[in-house]
Amino acid sequence: MSAAPQQPNEAEAPVLRDRPDPAILRLTLNRPRAYNSLSTGLMTALQAELDAIRADRSIKVVIIGGSGPGFCAGHDLKEIRANPGRHKYEALFRQCSVLMQSVIALPQPVIARVHGTASAAGCQLVASCDLAIAADTARFSTPGVNIGLFCSTPMVALSRNLSRKHAMEMLLTGDMVPADRAAQLGLVNRVVPEAELDDAVLALARQIASKSPLTVKIGKEAFYRQLELPLAQAYDYASRVMTENMLARDAEEGIDAFLQKRTPTWQGC
Incomplete structure (x- = not known):
């Protein structure tokens, strides 16, 4: 059996880290009661982790997962509505865009470990990771269109993983996409039973970590x-x-x- 992720405790840091293998670092988004939504605090913590990982030669593969019932529900809409204004919005989306590009720019491969729901910017994070393995119960969506806010920044990552028509369908309908369909569309590499998710992710991470x-x-x-x-x-x-x-x-x-x-x-x- 693989080492299980740390149990969520929202009193702890917004991003938890552990080493299930000497060459592998696992980052766990840790706002379970908010479905790991990307608050400015969580994004700042995740950015700091990625910045530190760049220079750590002992880390060969990074895993990003979520605590609680799901992977990530996207931006924290309560935080957004509590801090309105053009400059606040510009800063928020700039921070998120830099974060997603940091995942791609990281020298180490990044694997998304997806369970539950990955929606909006959470779906964007999955698409930004180099690889993704999903539980068979996972679901994906870019539902901003349903609340009058088109998922324009998630669109950037999504359109670079899916064909144009499939990306547009997700963006225009906001529909939930089940895990097996997400694999067909190219959003995730493979789908496994939820009970096997950690083992599957670690097996892939260890295989990559064995390379130069x-x-x-x-x-x-x-x-x-x-x-x-x-x-x-x-x-x-x-x-x-x-x-x-x-x-x-x-x-x-x-x-x-x-x-x-x-x-x-x-x-x-």
Whole structure:
């Protein structure tokens, strides 16, 4: 059995951290009574964790999950209504946008562990993670259209994971999408029974953590950068990246280990 996430205690920090494996860090959104909605406090705490993780070479994979009954219900609407005004709104959505981009910019791969509901900015967080595994009971939505607030910032992440028509359907209807449909659409990698969720997430994290951290870092950065380039420029860029990768010690070690039929010893350089 895998190590279970820490039990939620809302008197604690808004983001909990634990190490289920020496190379894996698990971050748990911890506002269970508010369905882990992204208050400014929670986003600030999560941003601080991501900033610290960047420089920690002992961490090779990050897992983001939620405490209580669901993953994340999006922005904290009560907090938003209590702090109205253009400048407040601009600051809030700027903070959230920086947070989502920080997930993508993190050198380590990030896996979303999704149970319950992931809606609005919570769905955005799932889409921003590199990988996602969902419980078979999980549901996803961008329901802002139902309350007169189109999910425009979640749209950015969603439209980069789903086809245009599928993304638009979620955005225009606000309907809940069950986990199996989310997998078909490409929002999550796989769906497992809820009782097996932690084991499945940790198995994937451990598999990735066994690879060269330098190679994974190079590959993650290159993946997102080439997506935004025209085809010819993407190939030119990827060729330069692969050349630099070939010159790394870990590439030499990996190739030698393969030829010698032994397990490689990664140096991260």
